[in-house]
Amino acid sequence: MDPARPIAPPSAPAASANLNSAQAGELARAPASARVGYFRWVICALLLFGVTKNYIDRQLLGVLKTTLQHDFGWNDIQYGHLVSYFQAAYAAGMLLVGRLIDRLGTRVGYALAMAFWSLASMAHAAAGSFASFAVARFALQGSS
Numbered sequence: 414m415d416p417a418r419p420i421a422p423p424s425a426p427a428a429s430a431n432l433n434s435a436q437a438g439e440l441a442r443a444p445a446s447a448r449v450g451y452f453r454w455v456i457c458a459l460l461l462f463g464v465t466k467n468y469i470d471r472q473l474l475g476v477l478k479t480t481l482q483h484d485f486g487w488n489d490i491q492y493g494h495l496v497s498y499f500q501a502a503y504a505a506g507m508l509l510v511g512r513l514i515d516r517l518g519t520r521v522g523y524a525l526a527m528a529f530w531s532l533a534s535m536a537h538a539a540a541g542s543f544a545s546f547a548v549a550r551f552a553l554q555g556s557s
Contacts, residue, residue: 463527470534470553474499481546491543498547502554 474481474496482492514522529552536549 474550485543485546487543495543495547495550498551499554502551506554 478492481487482489487495510522510526514526516522517525533549533553536552537546540546540549
């Protein structure tokens with residue numbers, strides 16, 4: 414049983430016995446279009462989750478400001494530089510990644526962007542200094 418294939422209502426086989434061949438052909442094609450419609454919603458859900466994670470990640474730096482300053486020993490000037498790098502990467506990423514997606518196509522471009530974004534997210538765990546955290550943050554936002 415194909416999980417992506419919708420289950421026909423119980424009255425569908427009985428109703429198809431009273432149809433002419435043209436109507437029966439249309440009924441046979443309906444599950445394929447239903448599968449396409451279902452797959453479109455799966456894509457929309459994945460894009461929604463990706464955008465939601467992106468917005469949460471953007472807010473995370475502000476929410477964890479005092480914790481990060483305490484753990485890494487940053488002062489307010491360093492934190493301000495980090496936010497500036499983050500926003501500069503966001504602006505540059507909008508221009509450059511958009512062109513990259515246009516050249517590579519959406520399927521390959523988004524797959525590469527998601528892989529790079531995942532690696533940049535993981536790089537935050539390995540950051541031990543202000544410079545390494547800033548590089549990870551720049552890479553993360555540049556790929557969004």
